[in-house]
Amino acid sequence: MSTAPAFKSFRLALIQLGAVGADKSANLKHAREMIMRAAQGDGTPESRPSVVVLPECFNSPYGHAHFPTYAETIGYTKSRNYDVQTSESESVKMLSSAAKEASVWLVGGSIPERDPTDQRLYNTCTVYSPTGALVALHRKIHLFDIDIPGKITFKESETLTGGSSTTFFDTDFARIGLGICYDVRFPELAMIAARKGCHLLIYPGAFNMTTGPLHWSLLQQARAVDNQVFFSMCSPARDLSAGYHAWGHSMVVDPFGKILAEADEKECIIHTTIDPTVFQDARAGIPVTRQRRFDVYPDVSQ
C-alpha cells in the first residue's frame, strides 16, 4: 500500500442539498449550482474549500422502487480504470465538469448505478479531482434493510446489491476514506480505513426521523473517537413532501469526538477547517493507536 500524503490543513464544505425531486435534470442543475456556491466559501480566498461533499442519492428520490429508473452506467471497470470522457452517465459528466470548474475535490454524494456487465444496481459514490478526473468509486457495502414496526421499514436490497471493496483516495493534503450512510453502523469499515492511513472519513448519508435523533451524531462521534480520525456525514435536507424524510444535520466531528460543525434540517452549506494539529494531539494524548493488542485479537485491516 502506498504511503499516505502528509496531512495538511484544509477547508471542507458539506452541501445539505434540498429539493431533490422526480426530475433528474433539475436535481443535477441544482446540485451544480450548489457546488459552485460552496466553492466560493464566504468570498475570501482563505475560506474556499478544497473538498466539497454532496449527500447520498442526490440525483434521485430515495427509495428502492426509484433506483432502477434512475440508475446510470458509470463505466466502472474492475481494473479501476475510470474514464469520465467515455462515461454514459449524465451525473458523472456534471460532477466532473463542476469539480473542474470549481477547482475542488468533489465527493459526489451517491447515485443509483447500473453495472453494465450484469445489470446489478448499486448505491455508488464517485470522487473527482480538481481537474475533473474520476479518482475513486465506492459502492455502498452494507445495504439499508431495517424494520422498526410502526416507525420505518426500508429494504435497499429489494433492488440493490452491496459493494465488495473498501475505498479511499489521496489528495495532496490528506488521505480520505469513503462509506455511504448505513456503512457507518459497521465499525470495521472505518477501522480498516483509519489503519490504512486515512485522516478523514466522509460518508454521504440520509438517516431518517426515527434513527436520526438516536444514532446520527452518536455513530459519527463513535467512529471518530474509536479511530482518532475526522469523521463527516452529509445528508439531504429534510423534505416532508418526499417519500423519505431525511434527518438532515450534516456534520463534521474531530478525532476527540467534538462536533465542529452541524447543520439543522434545512438546505444549507456548512464549512469547517480540518486541522491536523487536532489529529496529532488526539493521538499523542490518548495513544490507543500504539496500544492495540493484536496478540489478543486480530487486526481487521490485515
Ligand SMILES: NC(=O)CCC(=O)C(=O)O
Ligand atoms: N440511507 C441509509 O443507509 C439510512 C441509514 C439509517 O437511517 C440508519 O439508521 O442506519
